[in-house]
Amino acid sequence: MTVHHPSPASDPHRPDRPTISTQLRPPLRVAEREIRFFATTWRASSFTMFVAPALYLVAMGFGLGGLIEAPDSLDGLAYQDFVAPGLMVAAAAQLAAGSGLWPIMAGHRWLGFHRAMVATPISPSSVVSGTLLWITGRSVVQSVVFLVVASALGAVGSWWAFLALVAAGLTSAAFAAPLMAYTASVDSDQAFDPIMRIVVGPLYLFSGAFFPTEALPVGLLWLVRLFPLWHGIELARTATTGQAGDWPWPANLGVVLVWLIGGWYLARRTFTTRLGS
Numbered sequence: 001m002t003v004h005h006p007s008p009a010s011d012p013h014r015p016d017r018p019t020i021s022t023q024l025r026p027p028l029r030v031a032e033r034e035i036r037f038f039a040t041t042w043r044a045s046s047f048t049m050f051v052a053p054a055l056y057l058v059a060m061g062f063g064l065g066g067l068i069e070a071p072d073s074l075d076g077l078a079y080q081d082f083v084a085p086g087l088m089v090a091a092a093a094q095l096a097a098g099s100g101l102w103p104i105m106a107g108h109r110w111l112g113f114h115r116a117m118v119a120t121p122i123s124p125s126s127v128v129s130g131t132l133l134w135i136t137g138r139s140v141v142q143s144v145v146f147l148v149v150a151s152a153l154g155a156v157g158s159w160w161a162f163l164a165l166v167a168a169g170l171t172s173a174a175f176a177a178p179l180m181a182y183t184a185s186v187d188s189d190q191a192f193d194p195i196m197r198i199v200v201g202p203l204y205l206f207s208g209a210f211f212p213t214e215a216l217p218v219g220l221l222w223l224v225r226l227f228p229l230w231h232g233i234e235l236a237r238t239a240t241t242g243q244a245g246d247w248p249w250p251a252n253l254g255v256v257l258v259w260l261i262g263g264w265y266l267a268r269r270t271f272t273t274r275l276g277s
Contacts, residue, residue: 026122030130031137033117038138050142053091054149057084060210074212077241084155085236086209088146089168092139093229096172097200099135100179101192107131108184114275124271128180128264132173139172140165147240156240164236167256171232174256175200177263184270208233214246228259 060083074082107114107127117127143165150156179195206216207229213221224230231252234245245252 026126027130031133034134050145053146080155084150085164085240086233088143089171089232089236090204090209092143092168092172093175096135096176100176104180104183105189118275124275125268128267128271135176136169136173140169143168158242161240163239167232167235170256174228174259177267181266181270184274203229228256231255
């Protein structure tokens with residue numbers, strides 16, 4: 001009698017067969033490393049992450065907002081209800097932008113811990129995914145604190161407000177991914193300050209966090225809408241207020257995902273080229 005043995009490629013019980021859990025383990029290890037490092041340094045950034053955004057909300061939403069009459073362009077929203085989700089997502093994107101620049105340069109060149117990672121079974125692709133997981137998680141934690149403060153101050157009017165955390169996390173990752181790709185392709189941080197001042201700073205101001213973008217000139221309006229921040233703010237505002245934005249939410253989500261997936265792909269290629277050499 002002939003006994004047929006399953007081939008190694010078709011045997012589902014072989015321990016070396018890739019599974020979802022084994023594929024997720026390396027990126028989670030990278031994220032764990034970032035969490036452990038942050039646990040030793042969080043005090044230095046606690047004011048920037050937690051206190052400053054809350055102060056911005058109080059100052060802009062209730063200080064300035066108490067002095068101005070909400071215009072018709074806010075669709076009946078009180079100014080603090082309008083500005084709260086915008087500030088939350090804008091702060092998350094700003095945090096993610098910085099995380100996609102200097103820490104990545106440290107990992108590639110200054111301290112070299114990314115090269116140490118790929119000397120293990122962790123691949124450059126896993127370094128990218130794990131780092132993005134960490135940046136997203138950190139941004140969401142900051143946004144949770146912000147959302148709690150906004151809720152306590154009465155600036156959240158919908159039970160779907162928790163979805164604003166998803167919008168903040170995805171927008172932060174969409175910001176960080178292309179900047180990670182860029183950082184991995186250069187040998188100096190000379191352009192980092194101009195990026196934060198000329199690109200990230202103006203987007204923070206003009207992407208609809210503080211006032212409706214319809215007030216902008218047409219050219220600047222569409223320039224702002226090319227980037228993911230405005231779309232993330234629109235998603236978060238829809239979640240916290242229950243009112244639809246200028247674009248349908250699937251369209252806003254699609255733009256954010258295009259930036260995220262495209263940035264991840266570019267970062268994966270760049271990390272593989274630089275860390276594999």
